Amino acid sequence: MSDPAHRPQTMAEKILSQRGDHVVYAGDLAVVEVDQVMVVDSIAQSFIERMQRDLDATPKFPERVSIVIDHVAPASTVSVAQAQKEAREYAAQTGVRLFDVGRGICHQVLMEEGLARPGWIVLGSDSHSTTYGAVAAFGTGMGATDIALAAASGKTWLKVPESVKVTFTGTLRPDVAAKDVALEMIGRLGADGATYQSIEMHPGDRFTRGERMTLANLCVEAGAKAGLVVPGGEILTEYGYDVPEWIYPDEGATYVRAIEIDLSALHPRMSAPNEVDNVYNVAELRDQLRDTPVDQVFIGTCTNGRIEDLHAAADVLRGQRVAAGTRLLVIPASSEVMEQAMADGTLLTLQRAGAVLGTPGCGPCMGRHQGVLAPGEVCVSTSNRNFIGRMGDKDAKIYLASPAVAAATAVMGRVALPQDVPAVGVAASAGGR
Amino acid sequence: MPRIWKFGDSVNTDDILPGKFAPFMAGEDVFQTFAFHYIRPEFASQVRPGDVLIGGRNWGLGSSREYAPVALKKLQIGGIVAPTFARIHYRNLLNLGIPAFEFDLTGLLDDGDEVSLDVNTGVLTSAGGTVQLPPPPEFLREALAEGSILAFFKKHGRFPGEPAP
Numbered sequence: 001m002s003d004p005a006h007r008p009q010t011m012a013e014k015i016l017s018q019r020g021d022h023v024v025y026a027g028d029l030a031v032v033e034v035d036q037v038m039v040v041d042s043i044a045q046s047f048i049e050r051m052q053r054d055l056d057a058t059p060k061f062p063e064r065v066s067i068v069i070d071h072v073a074p075a076s077t078v079s080v081a082q083a084q085k086e087a088r089e090y091a092a093q094t095g096v097r098l099f100d101v102g103r104g105i106c107h108q109v110l111m112e113e114g115l116a117r118p119g120w121i122v123l124g125s126d127s128h129s130t131t132y133g134a135v136a137a138f139g140t141g142m143g144a145t146d147i148a149l150a151a152a153s154g155k156t157w158l159k160v161p162e163s164v165k166v167t168f169t170g171t172l173r174p175d176v177a178a179k180d181v182a183l184e185m186i187g188r189l190g191a192d193g194a195t196y197q198s199i200e201m202h203p204g205d206r207f208t209r210g211e212r213m214t215l216a217n218l219c220v221e222a223g224a225k226a227g228l229v230v231p232g233g234e235i236l237t238e239y240g241y242d243v244p245e246w247i248y249p250d251e252g253a254t255y256v257r258a259i260e261i262d263l264s265a266l267h268p269r270m271s272a273p274n275e276v277d278n279v280y281n282v283a284e285l286r287d288q289l290r291d292t293p294v295d296q297v298f299i300g301t302c303t304n305g306r307i308e309d310l311h312a313a314a315d316v317l318r319g320q321r322v323a324a325g326t327r328l329l330v331i332p333a334s335s336e337v338m339e340q341a342m343a344d345g346t347l348l349t350l351q352r353a354g355a356v357l358g359t360p361g362c363g364p365c366m367g368r369h370q371g372v373l374a375p376g377e378v379c380v381s382t383s384n385r386n387f388i389g390r391m392g393d394k395d396a397k398i399y400l401a402s403p404a405v406a407a408a409t410a411v412m413g414r415v416a417l418p419q420d421v422p423a424v425g426v427a428a429s430a431g432g433r
Numbered sequence: 434m435p436r437i438w439k440f441g442d443s444v445n446t447d448d449i450l451p452g453k454f455a456p457f458m459a460g461e462d463v464f465q466t467f468a469f470h471y472i473r474p475e476f477a478s479q480v481r482p483g484d485v486l487i488g489g490r491n492w493g494l495g496s497s498r499e500y501a502p503v504a505l506k507k508l509q510i511g512g513i514v515a516p517t518f519a520r521i522h523y524r525n526l527l528n529l530g531i532p533a534f535e536f537d538l539t540g541l542l543d544d545g546d547e548v549s550l551d552v553n554t555g556v557l558t559s560a561g562g563t564v565q566l567p568p569p570p571e572f573l574r575e576a577l578a579e580g581s582i583l584a585f586f587k588k589h590g591r592f593p594g595e596p597a598p
Contacts, residue, residue, distance in 0.1 A: 195518075
């Protein structure tokens with residue numbers, strides 16, 4: 001790489017320069033090497049058809065391709081079962097990795113398996129592939145055609161995005177979660193506030209890997225192509241990631257927009273129907289929705305189905321009971337998360353509170369199975385979208401919140417904050433984590 | 434003559450094709466009949482080949498699901514004109530060869546207006562006059578000249594804009 005001008009670069013510009021054959025800046029077209037291509041069950045058939053029929057190709061680097069059966073797992077209909085069968089057969093024939101029913105949600109599984117690393121380019125057939133930015137991988141979602149082209153060639157083309165710089169200052173209050181930070185960020189940027197752009201987040205040493213995943217995951221809800229978190233804290237100390245020095249953005253890099261979020265001023269946040277950027281303080285919505293029963297609470301998904309999310313829910317639900325008339329559905333993001341939650345007593349706590357547990361996977365997030373909503377029902381979910389008809393009927397209403405707020409809502413049967421839940425006696429809270 | 438179907442801002446991929454009607458759930462042959470199922474239930478049965486969709490800002494936000502635009506392609510829409518598109522969806526449209534033009538027509542045309550759209554020149558004609566729509570981005574014209582990115586890649590073994598191997 002030679003760049004006579006040596007202009008300062010953003011993190012997105014640096015990664016795309018590193019994985020291409022020349023130095024690139026925002027607006028340039030880059031053809032880059034792809035380190036991992038992720039295919040989910042819902043596009044497996046289209047992917048195979050593009051590969052075999054349209055391109056007459058096999059994966060150039062089978063070890064760089066992963067198929068994850070997570071969106072409707074286990075299968076709910078014969079046609080879904082057939083599509084999943086074809087995906088399994090394709091994996092066996094071509095040698096690409098297969099993560100079958102129950103292993104978990106694609107983004108969680110790839111992170112656990114070390115298939116997203118600092119400086120990598122990871123393409124996923126799921127829009128929330130921005131999640132990989134948690135470990136400074138350039139993760140982005142694409143459709144079946146682009147995914148097939150990447151698998152066939154080992155490369156993809158990208159327009160190098162401009163970047164939005166988000167700086168975090170201050171310290172979170174104890175009742176505020178990464179989800180609240182992400183919703184605040186989306187609310188501030190707007191649902192199309194970062195379209196075609198990369199959101200480059202500067203948290204210093206704040207946030208765990210899981211919290212960084214929540215932040216990066218939701219960047220696509222502002223339209224972003226990628227959501228990159230500058231490495232720090234746990235990313236440097238806990239997981240043995242090789243974080244190259246070049247990956248840090250240069251002083252003086254060009255940003256299209258910069259915002260600063262003072263974490264100490266933040267309160268729990270909630271997105272009201274039907275747009276993710278329709279963000280309010282939970283306290284405000286709680287008062288507005290005092291007379292609105294909540295029919296279903298869902299804790300899970302690629303946004304908030306990790307062990308720390310289940311812990312946050314269990315901390316609220318310990319010794320409590322889910323309100324009569326409210327269903328609480330909990331789906332761990334992966335088999336690893338489920339095992340941890342089983343071993344440390346979290347699942348027992350949730351089960352005793354009245355939670356219904358599901359197979360690790362995406363669950364009802366996109367309205368295909370395991371807990372879809374009836375007309376007029378109200379759901380508080382830890383997921384990432386509240387679009388019309390997303391989780392079932394078009395007249396159902398979806399509110400998005402953190403696991404702690406979702407858990408409090410399940411106990412109260414109305415939108416609630418954890419501090420609204422009456423304390424339980426010592427006897428009732430004994431046992432379990 | 435093709436007609437206009439006019440939509441508002443922020444039409445998302447769940448609006449275009451709800452996830453539960455994905456081809457592997459609803460069936461490969463019929464999933465397109467659920468296009469705009471919730472927001473314009475009459476669409477799939479009344480749309481005619483060549484009809485043009487007009488959207489507001491951020492058309493296609495949401496999922497990467499390519500079968501949402503595939504449903505529109507199966508219904509043979511003539512093109513989509515919106516002031517801004519969500520990026521994954523915009524890529525999918527171009528990859529499928531569905532003409533997508535970044536332009537705001539919402540104040541100029543209404544539901545049911547008859548139009549003709551020349552997708553090669555970007556000239557859109559209606560009773561009210563003629564509008565020149567902006568052409569697709571320059572770096573994609575090379576691919577579109579071959580019909581699609583898939584066709585380009587298959588023929589040349591590289592991406593548009595990439596030096597020959």
